Amino acid sequence: MKPRTFRRHVRDAFRSFLRNGWMSFASIATVSITLFLVGVFILAALNIDHLAKQTESQVEISIYLKMDTTQDAIQIMASDLKQLPHVHSVRFVPREEGLAWLKETYADEADLFVGLDDDNPLPDAFFIKTDAPSQTAELAQTIKQWPQVEKVRYAQEEVAKLLEITTVIRQVMLVVVIGLALTATFLISNTIKLTILSRREEVELMRLVGASKWYIRMPYFIEGALIGLIGAGLPFMVLVYVYQRYVEGTEILSMSVLTLQIVLVPLVVTLFGLGLIIGIWGSLSSIRKFLRA
């Protein structure tokens, strides 16, 4: 396509965009609402993911050792644990320290611990964190096989629940967004149909004198893309403003939310990408019906 032709198509697209006034406005509004929700979901999803990762990384496996474990064996185990895949950190708590922690925590009932100093019932323990929560169970099973290990515990249920919630949220989001996107596409295709109808005779003449299909489609294509892009730009600006002003720098469950800088790229790509797709799809679906006739 020649630049001159392209310029004319862009001009035509802007003209009919303005001439369609209210329909253009309605289309943009629907796209904006859709993409606003998409944007909210994306920001929420990114932060939930972030939160989940932070929580997951705090999921500990507690390893309690047999009472007869020697210092040498402990040393060897510590390095063995560090060698394991997905082990993020290894912390050793000797039995004395464990008792001290217990006393401190339950200071009100100090009498419970009388005499325990001489005959400490607590075992030595390792606490390890993983960087892959889905691997926790497997890791625990492996460690359980080791000779000096008495008992292994980990927060299996919490991890599973967290993963479940994230999955459900993602699915709900998907359904809502698809529904809204279809509505927006439908409205855009109706707006473009108005343009096509208002220029019906001209389009028929174009076909008669031998314009190619792409030549005929181009202005509607551009009009659709324009609606999609404006419909993405509005919610984008609102979301960025609100995020920067009210969300960034706050904490959820004492964990910090993501900075705007991190969420900006996925937000831009999704909103403008979806806006373009909705706009172009809407315009192509209406011109297709017309060209077939």
Added chain:
Amino acid sequence: MLIEMQHVFKTYKNGVVALSDITLSIDKGEFVYLIGPSGAGKSTWLKLLYREELPTKGKMMVNGFDFSRFKRRHLHRLRRSIGVVFQDYRLIDRLTVEENIAFALEVIEAPAREIRRRVQELLYLVGLKVHAKRFPRELSGGEQQRIAIARALANKPQLIIADEPTGNLDYENSLQILKLLEEINLQGTTVIMATHDRDIVNRFRRRVLELSGGRLVRDEAKGVYDRP
């Protein structure tokens, strides 16, 4: 052979048989009248030529395009080899005379310089140079039809199809249009003209094709309007 039809039928979806068993051929450079009462299938036959309608049955070739092996994406190439003129001119009111002619060149993305040159040529040919900057509504019916003819000629088609081009014109203007079509024909372009105009057909004697009830009932060289 520019146009070749063998046992062509056209039945519309609602069951109306518009054309049945049409077999004919038209040579390059011919001038052909297509006559017959309203509803005889004239417009349908013309529409088959530029693939506005598709034949239901039968073989046909137009300008070297074999319709039995025709691909939809080649439609614009067929259309560029055919110029079509209608009874109601079908000009774009918001465009000036020269813009209306340039329209046909612009939509096929001809170079700007060539568009300007060709538009001047065509304005001269149809005698509308003085009205170049005016709008179609400001001109007479005959002048508007000449714009439409110039537009149809813009891409130098091998074939001009005119569907009752003089239907809305008085005798004087009709003669002018006919002279213009003759001139175009003399330059080698094949002309097919559907008409109800007895005087014109009898005055400019050419090959006559007569349709009646969707059948080709007469094919006569240098024929007259009424059947002998």
